[in-house]
């Protein structure tokens with residue numbers, strides 16, 4: 001497979017006399033004829049910044065800009081994997097002015113056609129449609145790509161998008177395995193793309209404020225971070241027999257690097273996440289979101305040095321799954337502990353919430369989830385006063401909108417988005433390692449980050465790097 005290097009565009013910028021008259025001295029700094037050889041992302045950034053300073057876009061009629069180059073205040077995005085969350089993220093992109101959808105890619109034609117119709121309804125865009133994302137990545141006019149495929153595809157989609165010079169919004173978990181996550185971080189650094197990982201709590205005001213409070217020491221010395229996530233969907237889809245591949249689905253492409261299996265609806269759209277070939281169950285699905293929040297106060301990077309964990313399927317309720325429905329994990333950190341508890345199939349949880357994070361300090365505990373936070377202070381009997389200030393704040397629910405907006409801003413500014421591949425890597429490894437422990441029957445694993453291996457289990461080392469089904473090859 002050959003993919004193009006970073007797309008370059010030769011742009012001849014000629015400012016016609018007519019425009020000179022209109023704009024007067026506002027354009028006197030600009031040579032009447034400039035020849036620039038830059039890539040389209042640089043062009044967006046440079047022209048947007050210059051335009052912001054000089055008011056250029058208000059001076060030059062769009063017809064003139066349009067004749068010279070693709071509209072420079074426009075960000076063109078494409079989406080790989082259109083059915084579920086990827087499309088919701090695309091909608092958030094399109095709710096920003098100047099963002100257009102130029103391409104959609106899916107291996108299920110039914111999904112592809114129906115999403116194309118919806119995009120047209122949203123803003124009139126008529127994206128080009130693809131079944132092979134590599135062809136889509138060749139589009140010069142596409143600045144950025146959203147990766148909304150199942151986890152087993154993230155690494156290939158991502159590395160190829162890096163090579164094609166696209167900025168990337170990649171859904172979590174960063175990759176399905178440890179080795180894939182490491183390769184993705186390396187690719188992002190090598191190609192210098194703007195990358196946002198879809199761990200959107202990084203843009204949620206409730207979590208932002210909570211982490212500031214913890215960092216400021218307002219709850220006193222941090223002692224424990226408790227995380228829990230209990231959801232019904234974690235038991236998997238209802239039992240179903242293998243069946244024919246539905247019309248319009250390229251099942252071989254859907255499987256991609258994963259092992260060949262007969263088609264089964266429960267392993268397919270949406271519920272693939274409960275099978276090791278494609279995902280990591282409820283634990284990696286929700287784990288990365290909440291573990292990311294637990295790693296944030298100390299900006300911890302890399303995988304956990306050690307984990308102690310229990311992982312099993314303990315529910316008698318039905319549902320097709322290989323991944324675990326019940327997990328309790330302890331991550332010892334320098335002078336506090338992170339503890340994750342998960343019971344799939346149950347919606348009731350600690351502090352009356354099905355999921356959340358509790359930061360427990362000497363002076364108080366903050367409990368937070370996507371809808372807000374509350375600080376519950378400890379009481380100091382000797383001084384007859386609270387050790388911290390009581391606070392309770394509601395926030396606006398999910399933060400996909402601001403997270404996407406942050407990505408779009410970074411496409412223009414070339415700044416680093418809020419959730420970097422390194423953050424995605426750290427959160428993913430904190431989820432993948434306890435899953436690996438459960439799969440190889442260990443209750444304790446020690447991870448050597450430098451050498452990328454477990455020091456106490458050869459069986460666990462076997463699961464660090466995936467075996468790709470030919471002709472797909474793990475990117476180097």
Ligand SMILES: NC(=O)c1ccc[n+]([C@@H]2O[C@H](COP(=O)([O-])OP(=O)(O)OC[C@H]3O[C@@H](n4cnc5c(N)ncnc54)[C@H](O)[C@@H]3O)[C@@H](O)[C@H]2O)c1
Nearest residue numbers: 081082083084085106107108148149171172198254269270
């Ligand atoms: N950030 C969040 O809050 C959040 C929420 C839900 C899902 N997600 C993530 O989003 C991703 C997608 O999950 P989902 O629930 O939307 O899955 P889904 O099964 O609903 O959708 C995946 C789509 O990808 C398509 N696809 C599969 N392989 C493809 C390929 N090689 N090329 C093009 N299209 C391909 C499928 O046909 C399907 O349309 C996952 O990584 C998941 O973890 C994130």
